[in-house]
Amino acid sequence: MSNNILADDILNIHSVQSFATLEGEGIRFAVFLQGCPYRCVYCHNPDTWYGEGQGTNLSIDDIVTKMSHYKGFYKNGGGLTVTGGEPLLQASKIIELFRRVREDLGLTNTIDTSCAVMPDCIEDLLALTDLVIIDLKFHNNADYNKYAKGTLDKTIAMLDVTLKMGVNVWIRTVVVPDINDTNADMDKYVEIVNRYPHISKYELLAYHTMGEFKYAELNIKYPLAGVEQLSLSKLKSLQKYVYERINLK
Amino acid sequence: MKVEWNGFKEGNWSNKIDVAEFIKLNYTAYDGDASFLAGATKRTEKLMVEVNRLLKAEQDNNGILGIDTEKVTSILSYQPGYIDKKNEIIVGLQTEAPLVRGVNPFGGMRMAIKSCEGYGMKLSENVINQFKYRTTHNEGVFMAYNDTMRKARHSSLITGLPDAYGRGRIIGDYRRIALYGMDYLIECKKADKTEFGNRTMTEDNIRTVEELSKQIGFMEQLKTLASWYGCDISKPANDAVEAVQWLYFGYLGSVKEQNGAANSIGRISTFLDIYIERDIAAGKINESRAQEIMDDFIIKLRLVRHLRTEEYNDLFAGDPVWVTMSEAGCTEDGKSLVTKNSFRTLQTLYNLGSSCEPNITILWGQSLPQGYKDFCAQVSIDTDSIQYENDDIMRSRFTADYSIACCVSAMGTGKQMQFFGARCNMAKVLLMALNGGKDEVYGEQVAPLGDIFDADGALDYDKVMAAYDTYSEWIAALYVNTLNIIHFMHDKYAYERLTMAFHDTDPGRLMAFGISGLSVLADSLSAIKYAKVTPIKDERGLITDFTIEGEFPRFGNDDDRVDMIAKFITDDFYKKLVKTPCYRNAVHTLSILTITSNVVYGRKTGNTPDGRRAKEPFAPGGNPMHGRDINGAVASLSSVAKLDYDSCRDGISNTFSVTPHALGENKTAQVANLTSMLDGYFAQNAHHLNVNVFNRELLVDAMENPGKYPTLTVRVSGYAVNFNRLTRDKQEEVISRTFHEAL
Numbered sequence: 001m002s003n004n005i006l007a008d009d010i011l012n013i014h015s016v017q018s019f020a021t022l023e024g025e026g027i028r029f030a031v032f033l034q035g036c037p038y039r040c041v042y043c044h045n046p047d048t049w050y051g052e053g054q055g056t057n058l059s060i061d062d063i064v065t066k067m068s069h070y071k072g073f074y075k076n077g078g079g080l081t082v083t084g085g086e087p088l089l090q091a092s093k094i095i096e097l098f099r100r101v102r103e104d105l106g107l108t109n110t111i112d113t114s115c116a117v118m119p120d121c122i123e124d125l126l127a128l129t130d131l132v133i134i135d136l137k138f139h140n141n142a143d144y145n146k147y148a149k150g151t152l153d154k155t156i157a158m159l160d161v162t163l164k165m166g167v168n169v170w171i172r173t174v175v176v177p178d179i180n181d182t183n184a185d186m187d188k189y190v191e192i193v194n195r196y197p198h199i200s201k202y203e204l205l206a207y208h209t210m211g212e213f214k215y216a217e218l219n220i221k222y223p224l225a226g227v228e229q230l231s232l233s234k235l236k237s238l239q240k241y242v243y244e245r246i247n248l249k
Numbered sequence: 250m251k252v253e254w255n256g257f258k259e260g261n262w263s264n265k266i267d268v269a270e271f272i273k274l275n276y277t278a279y280d281g282d283a284s285f286l287a288g289a290t291k292r293t294e295k296l297m298v299e300v301n302r303l304l305k306a307e308q309d310n311n312g313i314l315g316i317d318t319e320k321v322t323s324i325l326s327y328q329p330g331y332i333d334k335k336n337e338i339i340v341g342l343q344t345e346a347p348l349v350r351g352v353n354p355f356g357g358m359r360m361a362i363k364s365c366e367g368y369g370m371k372l373s374e375n376v377i378n379q380f381k382y383r384t385t386h387n388e389g390v391f392m393a394y395n396d397t398m399r400k401a402r403h404s405s406l407i408t409g410l411p412d413a414y415g416r417g418r419i420i421g422d423y424r425r426i427a428l429y430g431m432d433y434l435i436e437c438k439k440a441d442k443t444e445f446g447n448r449t450m451t452e453d454n455i456r457t458v459e460e461l462s463k464q465i466g467f468m469e470q471l472k473t474l475a476s477w478y479g480c481d482i483s484k485p486a487n488d489a490v491e492a493v494q495w496l497y498f499g500y501l502g503s504v505k506e507q508n509g510a511a512n513s514i515g516r517i518s519t520f521l522d523i524y525i526e527r528d529i530a531a532g533k534i535n536e537s538r539a540q541e542i543m544d545d546f547i548i549k550l551r552l553v554r555h556l557r558t559e560e561y562n563d564l565f566a567g568d569p570v571w572v573t574m575s576e577a578g579c580t581e582d583g584k585s586l587v588t589k590n591s592f593r594t595l596q597t598l599y600n601l602g603s604s605c606e607p608n609i610t611i612l613w614g615q616s617l618p619q620g621y622k623d624f625c626a627q628v629s630i631d632t633d634s635i636q637y638e639n640d641d642i643m644r645s646r647f648t649a650d651y652s653i654a655c656c657v658s659a660m661g662t663g664k665q666m667q668f669f670g671a672r673c674n675m676a677k678v679l680l681m682a683l684n685g686g687k688d689e690v691y692g693e694q695v696a697p698l699g700d701i702f703d704a705d706g707a708l709d710y711d712k713v714m715a716a717y718d719t720y721s722e723w724i725a726a727l728y729v730n731t732l733n734i735i736h737f738m739h740d741k742y743a744y745e746r747l748t749m750a751f752h753d754t755d756p757g758r759l760m761a762f763g764i765s766g767l768s769v770l771a772d773s774l775s776a777i778k779y780a781k782v783t784p785i786k787d788e789r790g791l792i793t794d795f796t797i798e799g800e801f802p803r804f805g806n807d808d809d810r811v812d813m814i815a816k817f818i819t820d821d822f823y824k825k826l827v828k829t830p831c832y833r834n835a836v837h838t839l840s841i842l843t844i845t846s847n848v849v850y851g852r853k854t855g856n857t858p859d860g861r862r863a864k865e866p867f868a869p870g871g872n873p874m875h876g877r878d879i880n881g882a883v884a885s886l887s888s889v890a891k892l893d894y895d896s897c898r899d900g901i902s903n904t905f906s907v908t909p910h911a912l913g914e915n916k917t918a919q920v921a922n923l924t925s926m927l928d929g930y931f932a933q934n935a936h937h938l939n940v941n942v943f944n945r946e947l948l949v950d951a952m953e954n955p956g957k958y959p960t961l962t963v964r965v966s967g968y969a970v971n972f973n974r975l976t977r978d979k980q981e982e983v984i985s986r987t988f989h990e991a992l
Contacts, residue, residue: 020911
């Protein structure tokens with residue numbers, strides 16, 4: 001599943017964002033990697049799905065050089081976040097990138113993952129990782145399969161290995177009207193999160209339609225056509241419900 | 250030691266004018282947080298009801314509450330005026346009633362008449378007759394302009410020149426009045442006059458002696474003005490209220506006498522803190538009273554107005570006065586100058602509501618206390634009313650006790666003054682280079698005749714650069730010569746007698762040139778270099794459009810291929826300016842600052858090789874073009890930070906808009922990220938940043954429903970404006986700027 005065509009020090013990326021504040025602690029340099037095996041119905045980045053032949057190349061050197069130029073911005077807990085797409089598709093390359101960010105720049109590393117793949121080198125990678133943001137999409141395998149072409153098991157496996165490696169974890173769930181927006185759904189999510197003592201943050205995100213235009217551009221049918229965005233009041237009430245029940249680190 | 254100085258530590262300042270040393274020896278640094286601050290008192294709230302009523306009436310009346318058309322403004326033209334006499338702590342208005350504007354024909358009678366007519370009023374015959382036999386600054390300038398200067402002005406190659414309005418950007422050191430009293434200051438000027446009067450009477454020396462005479466006369470008038478308000482400013486201030494009041498009289502006299510484009514008040518909060526601390530220690534006042542004094546003072550500064558023409562308002566939109574008040578920064582040995590009063594000035598934005606004036610300018614240093622940095626960031630997020638400039642690069646170049654005039658212009662307080670020079674349209678210089686010196690809009694031969702580039706193939710970068718070199722060299726010399734005329738005539742016919750009285754005699758002089766359209770020019774040259782740009786000629790045979798094939802790097806993405814072009818443009822133009830000497834041996838400086846003239850310049854400039862269409866606005870100041878900085882804020886800021894401050898010592902303005910969501914998920918994170926961002930930007934030796942934190946939708950809504958947002962303040966280019974006071978085209982330009990967003 002890796003990008004075999006590219007050299008070891010070249011990442012296949014969609015884009016970079018030099019000022020990211022929602023993808024981990026502080027101000028971060030976010031690298032959006034190209035390619036994802038999941039097909040989430042609410043995905044707002046369908047332009048990151050396909051790996052080979054898509055995206056642009058960026059070398060590890062280029063990223064480290066840029067980030068060293070921006071170090072002053074990132075010094076208060078900030079650093080690098082790899083996201084996507086599914087960054088773990090290029091995990092072996094990220095190890096070297098993370099090593100240089102931590103050792104050469106003294107900045108922090110974050111992985112923002114859907115857990116769609118479990119690379120063999122995961123423990124080596126996590127040893128260099130300060131935070132993993134895990135996208136906990138659904139609370140059972142059936143929904144995972146139906147709405148994302150994925151499995152819950154892989155997400156659980158990631159929770160297990162991050163616990164074993166002692167890495168800080170944030171969890172995020174996108175709430176979509178009529179798919180996972182009931183209190184009963186929340187109970188299930190809370191049950192999973194409460195099983196793990198190393199989770200320091202759980203966030204509910206409202207489904208939005210801002211990515212819909214990209215489907216039109218790519219000539220792909222939008223799976224959630226006609227589904228309303230989740231209202232802010234609904235999100236707030238679910239958040240309240242969850243925070244009353246959840247135990248975080 | 251003077252009795253008013255009881256409790257102050259003496260030094261050289263006790264024997265000669267040296268406010269900077271007085272501050273260093275006597276201020277109390279504060280490194281805590283904002284928790285000590287006090288809210289508005291009942292009195293302040295009551296006064297603000299009346300102030301807000303007046304401001305609303307002004308806005309409802311086409312932006313002007315009244316004009317005193319019967320008098321010519323000067324220090325003693327008007328009897329004392331008040332907002333609510335018994336409730337005011339600091340007194341003094343420009344005219345006899347708040348927000349009523351005086352008429353100042355010294356810059357030009359035609360402008361004064363037009364300004365009144367613009368608001369449906371008529372200047373009295375009496376005033377017009379007074380100036381019948383007097384040359385104004387405007388008349389003087391046009392007597393000396395040559396044909397080329399007139400053409401360059403007409404084609405908007407150089408625009409906004411202070412040849413028909415007061416130049417401003419001169420900051421009196423009004424602190425001197427509080428510390429020394431007027432009698433001592435007058436005595437010093439008289440001693441200088443005697444000394445200069447005994448020198449060889451060269452033209453320069455005669456002018457200096459004449460200026461000293463004018464200064465002394467107006468200093469006496471200022472004492473009279475104060476006495477009308479029941480104050481004796483001949484002696485130093487006794488306490489905090491007097492210190493603020495004495496200082497304010499100096500500023501008030503200045504804005505009564507002259508209507509310069511920017512009337513900045515200097516760096517005063519830490520100076521005033523010394524008086525406040527002394528009163529608090531003596532048990533005379535408490536924190537609430539200290540805040541109340543500052544609140545009342547700031548109310549006065551918010552009411553300063555000048556009468557302007559329509560053309561002026563088009564260039565400098567939103568009725569700005571630039572009562573720029575600089576604060577914080579460090580001493581030359583790197584110690585923070587933040588005091589509790591640095592917080593109190595910011596607190597006025599909560600106690601009195603957000604406002605564009607005074608133009609609060611934070612002199613940011615890496616080593617300022619975190620509590621203060623965080624409070625600044627919080628105020629930015631809440632009010633969008635303040636701006637930031639890099640003390641770490643300025644204090645070594647202007648001495649530590651400098652102030653900011655207007656937006657980004659640093660000068661040693663009371664030690665240096667500036668000859669303001671508006672700006673040159675660099676995008677048009679390129680188009681003129683391609684068109685052999687002809688203006689692409691009017692078709693007129695403005696610059697020396699050259700070859701028009703061929704349209705039968707792609708433009709050759711080296712050939713374009715050679716032509717640009719020739720024409721930028723030509724405009725640089727013309728620009729310096731034009732400003733020399735303007736400031737010669739300004740000194741001759743509209744000398745700022747009172748403002749200059751609060752400067753050292755024979756101060757250092759800076760001549761401030763400016764460029765607009767930097768990112769348009771940089772991207773245009775990048776397109777010619779990296780893509781294939783083919784000119785298209787119109788029926789006149791002039792190049793008026795381009796086809797662009799292929800990709801090219803754009804300024805604002807931290808890409809050296811184009812960022813180095815932008816840096817070259819500024820370094821190169823500065824070198825070219827320096828070749829022509831300035832009037833009065835002024836030192837050349839250059840700014841990348843447009844105010845809101847980026848809209849006007851754009852309107853007067855044809856299609857450019859970067860793909861920008863004719864009439865489209867330029868980006869403001871040093872900003873990348875709207876929407877072309879696509880790698881996020883840090884990359885965008887890093888591109889601007891590459892411009893060398895040593896070529897642009899009059900400032901490099903950058904205006905930054907970010908949505909609250911993109912800045913962080915909650916207020917705590919937003920404050921932390923904004924302070925990190927400012928630290929990061931200024932650590933790259935960048936110079937200036939305006940910070941706006943809001944959503945584009947808010948501005949769109951405000952454009953359609955202005956009544957919902959009476960105090961919406963927006964940072965534009967080195968200053969802030971009330972959004973409602975911008976014209977539609979300028980509102981649209983602000984909305985079209987890059988907003989750093991997050992999904």
